[in-house]
Amino acid sequence: AQKVTQAQTEISVVEKEDVTLDCVYETRDTTYYLFWYKQPPSGELVFLIRRNSFDEQNEISGRYSWNFQKSTSSFNFTITASQVVDSAVYFCALRGARRNTGNQFYFGTGTSLTVIP
Amino acid sequence: DAGVTQSPTHLIKTRGQQVTLRCSPKSGHDTVSWYQQALGQGPQFIFQYYEEEERQRGNFPDRFSGHQFPNYSSELNVNALLLGDSALYLCASSLNGAGTDTQYFGPGTRLTVL
Numbered sequence: 114a115q116k117v118t119q120a121q122t123e124i125s126v127v128e129k130e131d132v133t134l135d136c137v138y139e140t141r142d143t144t145y146y147l148f149w150y151k152q153p154p155s156g157e158l159v160f161l162i163r164r165n166s167f168d169e170q171n172e173i174s175g176r177y178s179w180n181f182q183k184s185t186s187s188f189n190f191t192i193t194a195s196q197v198v199d200s201a202v203y204f205c206a207l208r209g210a211r212r213n214t215g216n217q218f219y220f221g222t223g224t225s226l227t228v229i230p
Numbered sequence: 231d232a233g234v235t236q237s238p239t240h241l242i243k244t245r246g247q248q249v250t251l252r253c254s255p256k257s258g259h260d261t262v263s264w265y266q267q268a269l270g271q272g273p274q275f276i277f278q279y280y281e282e283e284e285r286q287r288g289n290f291p292d293r294f295s296g297h298q299f300p301n302y303s304s305e306l307n308v309n310a311l312l313l314g315d316s317a318l319y320l321c322a323s324s325l326n327g328a329g330t331d332t333q334y335f336g337p338g339t340r341l342t343v344l
Binding site for chain 2: 217
């Protein structure tokens, strides 16, 4: 079974603080893909990053960084020097790679981040 | 480069009615997936269309049906609406065979069932 758990329901930080959003996943697939999406109040899910299961390199993009650890089945997301515009709901998602069942994304319940000015 | 578009933005229906939601995929994409997102929850997969056929389906009743047209656009139909069908309906498009098939989402249609 595929499952994504985001244990943090809501997080509030003061502007310029660093914040880490946790994501733990479950899958029996040997090949899989992990994603992070941002959902601002407008509702549209904005793609942030994709990571393949065979590539454990961490990635940094500006103030965003991602830490993928297969040993702990985690794919955590850190925002450095948070800004008010980072306030949104963030979703972690998992997609398997099997031919007939690997087309759907499994989303976590999301973490609502509020950055206080 | 046009992104994923959905119509209408908002919709209000009463129980028992039928509704049709529309989606145009991102330019160059040929696969459309539909998701239901209840308030405070993550999106739940309804089904995916590719080559005008339903390729995969999530755990949703037959009241939920869809269609994909030759131009890759898609419709989601929901019959016999229930109060519990009130949600944000998201359409996502992707390119089949592109490795990871990253899905790009539209702004959604907010359906309210009274």
